[in-house]
Amino acid sequence: MDLGFDESQQMLKSSARAFLEQECPSSMVRALEEDPRGYTLEFWRKMADLGWLGLPFPQQFGGMDLSYFDLVILLEEMGRVLLPGPFFSTVVLGGLTLLESGSDEQKSDLLPKIAQGSIILSLAITEPSALYTASGVQLQATLRDSSYVLNGTKLFVPDAQIADKIIVATRTQESTDKTTGITLFLVNPETEGITITPLETIAGDKQAEMNFTNVHVPASAVLGNVDHGWDTLSHVISLAAVAKSAEMLGGADRVLDMTVEYLKQRVQFGRPIGSFQALQHHCANMATAVEGCRFVTYQAAWRLSQGLPSTREVAIAKAWVSDAYRKVCALAHQSHGAIGFTSEYDLQLYTRRAKAAELAYGDSDHYRKVVAESIGL
Incomplete structure (x- = not known):
């Protein structure tokens, strides 16, 4: 195990620090705490131009084809300046989930858009229990004809108020083994029956409650295999x-x-x-x-x-x-x-x-x- 950086990783770290120290002063962090969107389109585009939004994705999807370790190096520098905005929700949560379980069609459609900075993703995991375990996933998805109907609540969904697509963890089957029966859906947050309510947080970041009331999503919105999303x-x-x-x-x-x-x-x-x-x-x-x-x-x-x-x-x-x-x-x-x-x-x-x-x-x-x-x- 070698935890040292090679030359390209050291360049990534030093260039990221120089850019972020100049472009993300604490005054911007404070200002975006008060901004309901929590980010600026100008800064988002700058990160896209640097290739950061596609850093862990394969080149065939418009990415840089770098490793998860490289992504961690970049995130460390982002943490130094308290970078606001939907990078974590889009690239780490949404992007890596899509990369791991999306179909070729889903990846070809969405990953290049992430890399270009033209789409924002998020991932809805937790519910009122606030558990990150399989038993915490209780939002119901019921198959009716050729579509699924979603009912339930998700809490602390990052950047839900600005997301174009949200991956939602649901329960499609009850089982004594709670790791079975979980299915991921790629959902448009503007779908009828979805209500998004911003939450006040100690960090001033943008998280929301999502309520699903008889929300119909097509079977084609399934990400990965039905019942095996855990x-x-x-x-x-x-x-x-x-x-x-x-x-x-x-x-x-x-x-x-x-x-x-x-x-x-x-x-x-x-x-x-x-x-x-x-x-x-x-x-x-x-x-x-x-x-x-x-x-x-x-x-x-x-x-x-x-x-x-x-x-x-x-x-x-x-x-x-x-x-x-x-x-x-x-x-x-x-x-x-x-x-x-x-x-x-x-x-x-x-x-x-x-x-x-x-x-x-x-x-x-x-x-x-x-x-x-x-x-x-």
Whole structure:
């Protein structure tokens, strides 16, 4: 296992950092928190021009044909600047699900549009239970004649208010084995019977509740095989968990840099407060946590890229990084003192997103249980 970057990956990382630091300042992050769409078309097109929107897709579908590990490298840099917008929902959630289980016709139709920046996708997984497990999928899809009728509710659907297509996880068959009977549908959110209600979130990101009332979708909208969608969905949840860990890693690393910079500049008792041992220890603990995040995230991403069994590594990464990001932000607030708690200072932007990311695609407690089971407990 080699977790080092090759030359092209290092170029991707450095060029992404330079672009994002210039094009995505915190002022834009703040402004888009208040914008109901949560992104700008101009910036979206710039990412398309860079090839980022098609980064993990094959060239035959207009993509760059890079690896999942390369995508994780890019997401880490996006996490450093708290990139707003539908990149995660479109490329990671919608795009990778489509790539894994879509028919040739579906992929040929939609993946090039994603790469071109002409379509936004999302994935509706969770329901009122907020579970990312098979038992959490309860939205009913009933076959009637040549179409399916969907009834139920999805919660915390990212970017649903701007999505052109949403992949919806449904239950098409009741079974004692909850992993059986799950089917994915590619749905137009403007279909009659769908109601989308934006939700207020701690991170200021754009999530929504979707209610389905007798929503008719054709059988051709099925993504993958009927009743066997959990294999795809569970794998995409793992991909999303590590991708979110990469964003958290980038955010934690930026919080560390922000804190070190502040401690060098803030003078008290005639010297920079970074010279005080207690604050040095805070930063040392933060740096240790960040390096741990980097290792477990890269390890899980590498195994996923190689197609190796990775259930344990994904769980370790998401559990560790979720806790570590929160810890890094808490130590940063302690080190900054009062200014770190003001809305004008950028630290609070990271702290709020750390909490939201901790809960996304399975929280720490869920993944600690997975790790415990993997070691025979």
